[in-house]
Amino acid sequence: MIIILKPEASQQDANEIMSLIESKHLKPLYLPGVERVVLGAIGDERVLGSLHLENHPMVEEVKQILAPYKLVSREMHHADSIVHIGNVPFGGGKFTMIAGPCAVESFDQLKAAALAVKAAGARCLRGGAYKPRSSPYSFQGLEVEGLKILFQVSKETGLPTVTEVVEVADVDIVAQYADAFQVGARNMQNFRLLKALGQSQKPVILKRGMAAKVEDLLLAAEYIVAEGNSNVILCERGIRTFETCTRNTLDLNAVPYVKEKSHLPVIVDPSHGTGVRDYVTPMALAAAACGADGLIVEVHPNPKVALSDGQQSLFPHQFATLMEKLQAIVNVVGKEMA
Ligand code: PEP
Ligand code: MN
Numbered sequence: 662m663i664i665i666l667k668p669e670a671s672q673q674d675a676n677e678i679m680s681l682i683e684s685k686h687l688k689p690l691y692l693p694g695v696e697r698v699v700l701g702a703i704g705d706e707r708v709l710g711s712l713h714l715e716n717h718p719m720v721e722e723v724k725q726i727l728a729p730y731k732l733v734s735r736e737m738h739h740a741d742s743i744v745h746i747g748n749v750p751f752g753g754g755k756f757t758m759i760a761g762p763c764a765v766e767s768f769d770q771l772k773a774a775a776l777a778v779k780a781a782g783a784r785c786l787r788g789g790a791y792k793p794r795s796s797p798y799s800f801q802g803l804e805v806e807g808l809k810i811l812f813q814v815s816k817e818t819g820l821p822t823v824t825e826v827v828e829v830a831d832v833d834i835v836a837q838y839a840d841a842f843q844v845g846a847r848n849m850q851n852f853r854l855l856k857a858l859g860q861s862q863k864p865v866i867l868k869r870g871m872a873a874k875v876e877d878l879l880l881a882a883e884y885i886v887a888e889g890n891s892n893v894i895l896c897e898r899g900i901r902t903f904e905t906c907t908r909n910t911l912d913l914n915a916v917p918y919v920k921e922k923s924h925l926p927v928i929v930d931p932s933h934g935t936g937v938r939d940y941v942t943p944m945a946l947a948a949a950a951c952g953a954d955g956l957i958v959e960v961h962p963n964p965k966v967a968l969s970d971g972q973q974s975l976f977p978h979q980f981a982t983l984m985e986k987l988q989a990i991v992n993v994v995g996k997e998m999a
Contacts, residue, residue, distance in 0.1 A: 662709060663692075663737055664700040675700060676721070680820040683751045692738060697721070701737055703887070712796055723780050727878065728922065730883040733893070737796040738924045745890045746841040746864050747821025749784040750999055751894050754928030756991045757955035757999035758930070759823055759866075760980060761787035762962075763970035764800060765807035768814070773962035775818045777977035782984045784999055785810070785841070786820040787957055789995050792828045793847050808838035815840070823866055823957070829857045836863050839860035846871045846898055846933070849881050859888020866957070868896040868930065875915050879923055894934070895919055895927045896957060897948075899934035908936020909971070911944050927952075932959035932973045941975055942983045958983070 664678060675698050679689035682702045687709065690701030702709055713724045728734045737899065743753040751757045760778035765788040775786050790807030792800060803810065808824065815822045821840035825868030826832055827848060835842060841864040848854055849870035858865050865885055867876045871981050882893045899909025919927050929948035931941045945956050961967045961974040967977060975983065991998050 662703045662706045663726060664702070664714055664720055665722045665724070667719050667721045668697050668811040670698060673721040674717075678714060678717065681714070681909040682709065685709060685712065688739075691733075694739070699737075700969050701731070701818075703731060707943075712718045713803055728879075730879040730923075732891070733879055733882045733923045733925055735922060735924050740924065742891065742924045742926065744894050744926055746767070746785050746823065747896075749821055751928065752954045754996055755954065756949060756987070756996040757928070757997040758783040758984070758987075759787050759955065759957040760960045761934075762967065763791045763959050763974065764968055765803055765810050765824075766968050768810050770962060771810050771814045772817065774977075775814050775820055777962060778816055778960050778980060779820055781977070781981040782998065783822055783980075784820070784958075786818070787843070789825045789843075789969075790835075791825055791831065793825070793827050793845055794969065805834060808834065812838040825839065826858070829853055832857045832861065835859055840864070841866055841894075841981070844868060844881075846873075849873055849878065852881075852884055855881055855884035857886050859890045860886040862890055862892065864892035864894060864895045865890065866896050866928070868898045869900065869912075869915070871899070871901045871909060872904055873900070875912075875918055878915075879919070882923070882925060892952075893925050895923070895925050897927065897934070897953075898930035898955045899936075905935075907940065909934055911935060911948075913944075913947055913951050916948065916953050920952050924945050926954040927954040928957055929953045930957045932957075932970065932975075936973050938964070938973055938975060938979075941973060942979065942986065945983055946986055946990050948955060949987055949996075950994060952994065954996075956987075982987070 686703035
């Protein structure tokens with residue numbers, strides 16, 4: 662439920678109404694806007710009926726939130742949220758690029774990738790230290806050694822980093838070395854992990870599960886925000902469909918839909934979305950055109966020898982060309998390259 666206060670309502674009025682909400686064992690929220698204050702009540706809203714908040718002289722309107730997700734919905738928070746990874750903004754009219762290899766393989770590999778993507782205009786560096794692979798015989802990641810490499814390369818290049826966390830026990834160590842957590846598609850509904858990340862203040866890139874509906878993605882984000890961490894960036898990375906000519910089907914419909922329903926920034930991963938190097942650039946441009954707030958793209962200094970996802974990783978020169986092409990689309994949609 663949201664309670665819109667009149668412009669002349671004072672802080673005292675807001676406090677009074679929040680105490681009333683608390684007295685019914687619901688969680689009150691204080692959401693100051695430019696013109697007026699909006700209050701929220703999280704929990705079983707039916708118990709609020711008896712308070713007749715609409716009768717309060719400083720209440721303009723009481724509205725039910727119809728979506729099953731509340732905190733991440735635009736009904737609750739009208740303006741776009743801006744989430745920062747390090748000092749790099751996502752959302753609010755910026756278009757922001759994250760790039761780097763699928764996995765951290767060595768210091769030299771990651772440093773070369775970081776320098777190349779930075780020179781082309783990427784603002785954040787990706788690289789998995791823990792790799793949840795479909796096969797147990799595939800490269801599983803360098804784990805803590807990979808995190809240390811990520812940290813060192815970040816220090817030397819100034820690029821903030823994003824890396825996947827696969828279990829609750831690793832949250833602290835990942836937070837120690839990286840600037841943002843990535844929750845992978847396979848873990849989107851690992852609710853224990855989502856809750857643990859909600860207790861951190863580090864930003865979380867939440868990837869859509871490969872068999873998850875958009876509503877499931879928004880509810881997964883709600884788990885993180887409800888624990889107190891509102892720094893969530895949603896990521897469309899393709900879903901499994903009956904179509905097998907590409908690794909996944911990149912559901913770009915999800916982008917305008919999520920932008921309408923939620924205030925959270927939305928980025929697209931055209932690398933996993935297609936699984937094919939030659940399709941990454943066209944789908945990256947399409948993602949920018951349909952309203953994404955940025956991209957996460959796999960780039961490897963030498964994809965031919967990559968230990969994971971080489972077939973979908975761009976060569977550095979292809980990434981530089983992509984960045985040039987993106988500029989035109991970003992201008993057309995009225996955004997600004999971060
Ligand atoms: C990745 O980013 O390398 C990755 C494993 O992504 P996803 O979880 O989307 O498959
Ligand atoms: Mn990958």
